[in-house]
Amino acid sequence: NAGVTQTPKFQVLKTGQSMTLQCAQDMNHEYMSWYRQDPGMGLRLIHYSVGAGITDQGEVPNGYNVSRSTTEDFPLRLLSAAPSQTSVYFCASSRGQISGANVLTFGAGSRLTVL
Amino acid sequence: GQQLNQSPQSMFIQEGEDVSMNCTSSSIFNTWLWYKQDPGEGPVLLIALYKAGELTSNGRLTAQFGITRKDSFLNISASIPSDVGIYFCAGHSVGAGNMLTFGGGTRLMVKP
Numbered sequence: 001n002a003g004v005t006q007t008p009k010f011q012v013l014k015t016g017q018s019m020t021l022q023c024a025q026d027m028n029h030e031y032m033s034w035y036r037q038d039p040g041m042g043l044r045l046i047h048y049s050v051g052a053g054i055t056d057q058g059e060v061p062n063g064y065n066v067s068r069s070t071t072e073d074f075p076l077r078l079l080s081a082a083p084s085q086t087s088v089y090f091c092a093s094s095r096g097q098i099s100g101a102n103v104l105t106f107g108a109g110s111r112l113t114v115l
Numbered sequence: 116g117q118q119l120n121q122s123p124q125s126m127f128i129q130e131g132e133d134v135s136m137n138c139t140s141s142s143i144f145n146t147w148l149w150y151k152q153d154p155g156e157g158p159v160l161l162i163a164l165y166k167a168g169e170l171t172s173n174g175r176l177t178a179q180f181g182i183t184r185k186d187s188f189l190n191i192s193a194s195i196p197s198d199v200g201i202y203f204c205a206g207h208s209v210g211a212g213n214m215l216t217f218g219g220g221t222r223l224m225v226k227p
Contacts, residue, residue: 004157031213040124042203042217043158050213058214090157097213103148104215106157 002026004107006091012113013081021076021110023091031094032074033104036060036087043090049074050097081114088112121204121218128194129226136202136221137188144206147180147187148215152201161202162189196225 045058
């Protein structure tokens with residue numbers, strides 16, 4: 001099994017450009033989420049989805065859009081990139097909604113630099 | 116929102132030494148998780164703790180869920196070079212729905 005697959009692994013954007021980070025999982029997980037990782041700040045939740053057609057905001061949603069048209073895919077869109085969005089982005093999935101029994105499986109990350 | 120304070124932020128130790136890191140919270144958690152992130156990879160779950168006072172081991176790793184439910188520690192015994200990476204604690208409380216709160220991470224470096 002591939003687990004959680006993220007593309008691209010690296011991306012450089014200019015301020016104002018748009019792009020989509022792709023995330024796919026092959027574990028039939030209902031729950032998918034996007035985190036950003038910044039030095040010394042751990043991982044912060046951007047958006048999450050508990051199933052196809054359902055999305056919700058996390059801790060730092062501004063500047064990002066998501067959609068969940070299939071169980072497998074959960075793309076993250078930056079409509080107008082800003083330098084503050086320079087970060088490493090992780091997609092993570094779980095069998096069900098977050099609880100003690102359902103823990104997150106992470107992708108390998110996408111490093112984004114906005115100039 | 117909830118905050119997790121993880122310490123130390125970084126450690127540089129000699130191979131064979133024991134390591135201890137901890138997380139403290141201003142609020143109660145029902146679940147504590149410890150993840151390790153290898154360079155260039157995503158975090159991987161090491162240990163999950165579900166009950167106050169619980170002590171769980173995974174090989175050379177031991178983690179405990181604090182009695183107050185506001186803290187947790189992770190110990191690594193007899194460190195080896197492949198222990199290098201960033202260790203994250205994470206907490207979940209029932210009232211937080213689908214939000215996990217992560218600590219800032221402890222970067223571990225091991226000198227052979």
